[in-house]
Amino acid sequence: MRETRLWSLHILVLPIIAILLGMHFAVMHYAPVFYGMSVEEARDFDTMIERGKSVTQLVLYILLLAAALYHGMYGVRGIIRELPLTPAFAKIVDIGIVSFGLFIFALGTYVTWWTFSFKIGG
Ligand code: HEM
Numbered sequence: 001m002r003e004t005r006l007w008s009l010h011i012l013v014l015p016i017i018a019i020l021l022g023m024h025f026a027v028m029h030y031a032p033v034f035y036g037m038s039v040e041e042a043r044d045f046d047t048m049i050e051r052g053k054s055v056t057q058l059v060l061y062i063l064l065l066a067a068a069l070y071h072g073m074y075g076v077r078g079i080i081r082e083l084p085l086t087p088a089f090a091k092i093v094d095i096g097i098v099s100f101g102l103f104i105f106a107l108g109t110y111v112t113w114w115t116f117s118f119k120i121g122g
């Protein structure tokens with residue numbers, strides 16, 4: 001039951017990833033089409049900081065971070081668990097994957113928060 005729920009979540013986050021990653025690609029790769037600016041300008045530090053002030057962006061990026069990380073980490077766990085592991089070792093893999101995921105989530109959240117609270121000139 002627990003496995004079914006974890007796997008379902010791995011699949012249910014896919015629409016979130018597809019939509020938010022699509023929006024991210026629109027900003028990073030198709031800025032001339034959607035925002036009337038060059039790709040270089042869209043990835044410029046000042047433009048990034050300007051975008052970063054948006055609360056919507058803060059929330060959506062953290063959501064994308066969580067969804068993609070969960071999907072990716074669950075997928076990697078599935079690959080590792082296909083190996084003939086002892087139950088004790090499988091437990092260690094789970095703890096390692098969850099710890100790594102939480103660490104990257106903290107790092108990614110910090111980065112997004114950093115751009116959100118960045119003050120030009122200090
Ligand atoms: C819109 C984007 C994406 C779609 C449509 C997608 C779709 C899928 C699907 C259908 C599966 C197989 C699920 C299953 O049968 O259990 C899968 C597995 C996986 N996905 Fe994604 N995914 C996307 C993005 C990502 C991203 C961004 C990552 C990395 C962070 C990722 C990493 C993985 C991994 C590691 C697996 C396991 C592969 C395996 O078992 O061989 N995916 N994905």
Ligand code: HEM
Nearest residue numbers: 021024027028043048051061064065068107108109111112
């Ligand atoms: C070549 C492709 C990519 C480029 C050029 C790019 C560029 C950037 C930039 C400049 C930011 C800072 C925020 C902003 O300016 O809007 C950012 C943030 C972010 N990107 Fe990407 N990105 C790419 C691909 C991806 C992919 C494939 C994913 C997820 C599967 C992703 C997930 C994120 C997340 C979650 C953030 C928020 C910051 C964080 O959590 O660390 N990006 N990206």
